[in-house]
Amino acid sequence: MFDRDEDVLDRVIDQLRQPVEMDPTLDTAVMTRVAAGGERLGRLAAVWDWAWRPREISVSPLAGLGLAAAVVGIVVWLAGRNPQVASPAAGPNTVQFVVVAPGAASVSLVGDFNDWDGGATPMQAAKSGALWSVTVPLTPGRYRYAFLVNGSRWLADPAAPRVQDDYDAPSSVVTVGG
Amino acid sequence: MTSDAEIVRRVREGDTAAFAVLVARYRDRLGRYAVHMLGDRSDAEEALQDAFVRAYRSLARCREDGQFGPWLFGILVNRCRTAGRRAARRHRMFVRDEVSLERASAPETSDRAEWDDTVRWAMERLAPPLREAFLLKHVEDMEYEEMSRLTGTGVSALKMRVMRAREQLRALLTEVERV
Numbered sequence: 001m002f003d004r005d006e007d008v009l010d011r012v013i014d015q016l017r018q019p020v021e022m023d024p025t026l027d028t029a030v031m032t033r034v035a036a037g038g039e040r041l042g043r044l045a046a047v048w049d050w051a052w053r054p055r056e057i058s059v060s061p062l063a064g065l066g067l068a069a070a071v072v073g074i075v076v077w078l079a080g081r082n083p084q085v086a087s088p089a090a091g092p093n094t095v096q097f098v099v100v101a102p103g104a105a106s107v108s109l110v111g112d113f114n115d116w117d118g119g120a121t122p123m124q125a126a127k128s129g130a131l132w133s134v135t136v137p138l139t140p141g142r143y144r145y146a147f148l149v150n151g152s153r154w155l156a157d158p159a160a161p162r163v164q165d166d167y168d169a170p171s172s173v174v175t176v177g178g
Numbered sequence: 179m180t181s182d183a184e185i186v187r188r189v190r191e192g193d194t195a196a197f198a199v200l201v202a203r204y205r206d207r208l209g210r211y212a213v214h215m216l217g218d219r220s221d222a223e224e225a226l227q228d229a230f231v232r233a234y235r236s237l238a239r240c241r242e243d244g245q246f247g248p249w250l251f252g253i254l255v256n257r258c259r260t261a262g263r264r265a266a267r268r269h270r271m272f273v274r275d276e277v278s279l280e281r282a283s284a285p286e287t288s289d290r291a292e293w294d295d296t297v298r299w300a301m302e303r304l305a306p307p308l309r310e311a312f313l314l315k316h317v318e319d320m321e322y323e324e325m326s327r328l329t330g331t332g333v334s335a336l337k338m339r340v341m342r343a344r345e346q347l348r349a350l351l352t353e354v355e356r357v
Binding site: 008009011012013015016017019020021022023024026027029030031033034035 | 194195197198201202205206209210213214222223226227230231234293294297300301313316317344347348351352
């Protein structure tokens with residue numbers, strides 16, 4: 001298989017030097033964590049700006065598959081709220097859900113709060129067509145939710161705690177403080 | 179292309195979103211080291227995420243703006259050490275990642291996929307300090323002095339680790355050849 005010992009090491013090194021493509025959605029995960037780290041309002045705005053900024057994305061077939069399958073979801077609370085637990089307040093809290101879904105024709109929010117009805121809470125696309133959002137009032141409690149892309153693709157929110165539902169489809173959990 | 183130094187300056191001045199440029203710029207470059215060091219893509223992504231977030235939070239400690247890349251690499255090396263210890267406790271089974279699977283599915287690339295697996299198998303058998311030194315020297319192409327600054331290990335110890343890694347890899351792969 002190998003002519004000389006050095007050939008073996010040269011081949012190993014050549015192999016290890018090949019470029020490695022990481023999942024581009026890692027960028028969103030990092031920026032979401034950065035935004036959650038403090039100075040919430042300012043950093044939230046920064047992430048929002050970042051999400052809107054036009055950019056060129058080079059995607060390999062494999063990465064494209066991953067990207068299409070795992071369109072990035074981000075739940076963003078309105079100002080003053082922790083990303084996963086809303087601040088205590090009397091009455092419903094207003095929660096904004098945001099998902100980045102480039103190329104989607106439609107996106108809906110489904111969850112415990114709307115009986116998982118795909119037609120109940122359509123999300124609105126921003127001008128870029130990539131960012132979809134909707135704001136819903138939620139009374140204190142724990143809710144499972146997911147995004148429904150193009151009426152059929154079930155998408156959990158990678159930025160939120162995840163659970164398996166009765167049909168083995170992943171969904172996310174949001175807790176609204178009371 | 180905007181320089182690292184300029185972007186670091188903007189982030190320090192409050193333009194948090196500019197940090198995304200650095201993440202995109204270094205994602206794949208650092209990802210390669212993390213994947214090879216940890217042998218698992220999801221562990222590598224987690225370590226890489228942690229490294230970026232820690233870099234952001236301690237950006238004030240990056241003394242020279244133009245040295246952001248090497249400084250970030252040092253943080254990643256530490257995160258990989260921590261992740262590696264955690265992974266070792268889990269006794270994770272060796273599983274091909276998606277890239278290997280895709281290559282393996284194409285008959286004309288089956289030799290390549292087999293070689294991928296062989297290299298990964300051999301790298302996993304190196305002790306982490308040897309794997310770290312080998313990757314920094316031969317894959318990241320660093321000088322020993324730079325490796326020493328990055329790892330906090332003396333130059334002579336690093337040279338010894340690289341030499342031992344080379345010997346062990348050679349022995350492992352010769353063993354494969356005989357099977």
